[in-house]
Amino acid sequence: MTWWRTAWLIARxxxxxxxxxxxxxxxxxxxxxxxxxxxxxxxxxxxxxxxIAPGLVMVATMFSLLVLVQRSFALESEDGALDALRTAGVxxxxxxxxxxxxxxAQLAALQALLIVLAVVLYGSSVRPAGAPLLVATWLSGxxxxxxxxxxxxxxxxxxxxxxxxxxxxxxxxxxxxxIGATRAVEAALGARGTVVDGxxxxxxxxVFAVVFCVGGTLAxxxxxxx
Amino acid sequence: MDTVADGAxxxxxxxxxxxxxxxxxxxxxDDAVAVLGRFPALAGISITVHRGEIxxxxxxxxxxxxxxxxxxxxLLPLARGTGRVLGCDLATERDRLRPLVGVLGHxxxxxxxxxxxxxxxxxxxxxxxxxxxxxxxxERLGLADRLALLPVRRLSAGQQRxxxxxxxxxxxxxxxxxxxPHSGLDAAGRDDVDALLRQAAASGATVMVASHEYxxxxxxxxxxxxxxxxxxxxxAGGSVTAGAVAxxxxxxxxx
Numbered sequence: 001m002t003w004w005r006t007a008w009l010i011a012r013x014x015x016x017x018x019x020x021x022x023x024x025x026x027x028x029x030x031x032x033x034x035x036x037x038x039x040x041x042x043x044x045x046x047x048x049x050x051x052i053a054p055g056l057v058m059v060a061t062m063f064s065l066l067v068l069v070q071r072s073f074a075l076e077s078e079d080g081a082l083d084a085l086r087t088a089g090v091x092x093x094x095x096x097x098x099x100x101x102x103x104x105a106q107l108a109a110l111q112a113l114l115i116v117l118a119v120v121l122y123g124s125s126v127r128p129a130g131a132p133l134l135v136a137t138w139l140s141g142x143x144x145x146x147x148x149x150x151x152x153x154x155x156x157x158x159x160x161x162x163x164x165x166x167x168x169x170x171x172x173x174x175x176x177x178x179i180g181a182t183r184a185v186e187a188a189l190g191a192r193g194t195v196v197d198g199x200x201x202x203x204x205x206x207v208f209a210v211v212f213c214v215g216g217t218l219a220x221x222x223x224x225x226x
Numbered sequence: 227m228d229t230v231a232d233g234a235x236x237x238x239x240x241x242x243x244x245x246x247x248x249x250x251x252x253x254x255x256d257d258a259v260a261v262l263g264r265f266p267a268l269a270g271i272s273i274t275v276h277r278g279e280i281x282x283x284x285x286x287x288x289x290x291x292x293x294x295x296x297x298x299x300x301l302l303p304l305a306r307g308t309g310r311v312l313g314c315d316l317a318t319e320r321d322r323l324r325p326l327v328g329v330l331g332h333x334x335x336x337x338x339x340x341x342x343x344x345x346x347x348x349x350x351x352x353x354x355x356x357x358x359x360x361x362x363x364x365e366r367l368g369l370a371d372r373l374a375l376l377p378v379r380r381l382s383a384g385q386q387r388x389x390x391x392x393x394x395x396x397x398x399x400x401x402x403x404x405x406x407p408h409s410g411l412d413a414a415g416r417d418d419v420d421a422l423l424r425q426a427a428a429s430g431a432t433v434m435v436a437s438h439e440y441x442x443x444x445x446x447x448x449x450x451x452x453x454x455x456x457x458x459x460x461x462a463g464g465s466v467t468a469g470a471v472a473x474x475x476x477x478x479x480x481x
Contacts, residue, residue: 006352009348009351009352013337013340013348016340016344017337017339017340020339020340020341020377021339075337075338075339078337078338079333079334079335079336079337079338079378080331080332080333080334080335081335081336081337083301083329083331083333083335084329084335084349084393085335085352086301086324087299087300087301087324087327087328087329087335088324088325088349088352088353088397089321089322089323089324089325089326089352090352
């Protein structure tokens with residue numbers, strides 16, 4: 001079995017589990033929506049909300065990332081499937097990529113929903129010139145968060161108290177994505193600066209995605225082996 | 227596939243890596259030590275197991291039976307001594323060994339939200355098994371009808387165990403390492419498992435079973451290991467041999 005086919009097999013299985021259990025659809029997506037709405041109530045200032053909407057989108061995405069990563073590894077540990085995958089000789093890098101692809105797909109869907117919510121609730125609007133920047137940030141942000149989430153999810157999977165350990169490990173590491181994606185989305189939505197100002201921030205997010213993609217591919221095996 | 231034999235034949239054709247000639251031993255451990263944390267869970271075990279044997283590992287809880295199975299599966303590193311399983315060196319070729327081995331531990335390794343058929347298909351896909359092999363594995367374990375479409379979470383413990391064994395068949399394992407395979411099964415299910423293990427052994431697979439169920443494992447086994455304190459205290463039957471062993475204290479000191 002080729003490496004790519006194995007990665008695809010893992011990704012398809014994770015998405016199939018999600019489709020069967022509907023955890024993301026019925027719990028994570030509504031949770032992210034509630035975060036957006038609650039912040040709206042708390043701030044209660046139309047102009048301010050419009051300017052902070054990109055940041056709220058990313059904050060809601062971060063919180064949801066924690067839940068999605070926990071879920072992604074819970075299904076592996078629930079009945080000892082991770083051990084079985086190791087025994088089956090499944091390539092650890094293919095496992096990393098497969099789980100990252102499935103997580104990225106869910107994050108991309110979630111972020112698309114949250115951006116629509118920001119437009120509806122906070123009156124944000126996408127500049128035509130900002131659309132490519134928004135799409136590039138959306139894709140690289142989803143992939144970057146998915147790779148770092150999978151890497152740290154694998155690290156925490158075998159640890160005691162992993163539910164509390166994961167946020168502690170993950171949130172500081174994703175700060176560059178939080179900052180970079182927020183600035184880029186702000187530029188794309190016209191909340192701050194010009195579209196041109198947003199591209200370097202998108203570049204930061206893309207570099208982050210590449211770094212954790214390479215790091216995860218190399219380090220995931222030893223991590224889950226421990 | 228009507229029997230396990232067909233799956234084993236397919237495995238031989240599909241993946242010659244790690245293939246062992248019929249006369250060659252499948253498992254050879256010499257003074258093998260495996261450590262859990264700082265504790266030598268296996269303290270210098272020397273054994274030889276030949277193809278087609280059904281080996282029963284018996285002993286009290288904490289004796290090292292599960293650790294021995296995990297070592298043979300390539301899931302634990304060898305801390306001292308030497309070991310070859312299916313022709314793969316346990317010190318350097320654990321990655322090559324793993325796809326050839328099927329492990330059924332205390333947990334089943336299933337995805338509880340997926341259906342029985344989806345689980346067996348997934349594990350079959352990891353070794354490139356054909357759809358017909360997956361269907362045959364389901365059929366053999368009596369899971370081909372409406373059970374195949376049920377999520378594993380909704381099955382009884384015994385049905386989940388059967389599903390896990392179907393996954394092993396779909397994976398075409400050459401060495402079956404089973405930890406309490408009868409647990410959770412009713413009488414008919416236990417008979418099915420016994421018949422299946424005999425078929426697997428007859429078709430060239432090798433089976434190592436850790437079990438506390440003397441009335442089940444006894445008649446099934448062609449050889450027996452008595453394991454206590456991480457060492458083999460005695461053997462009976464078959465071509466299995468146990469060599470001299472070090473005490474747990476010695477093994478820990480050598481590290």
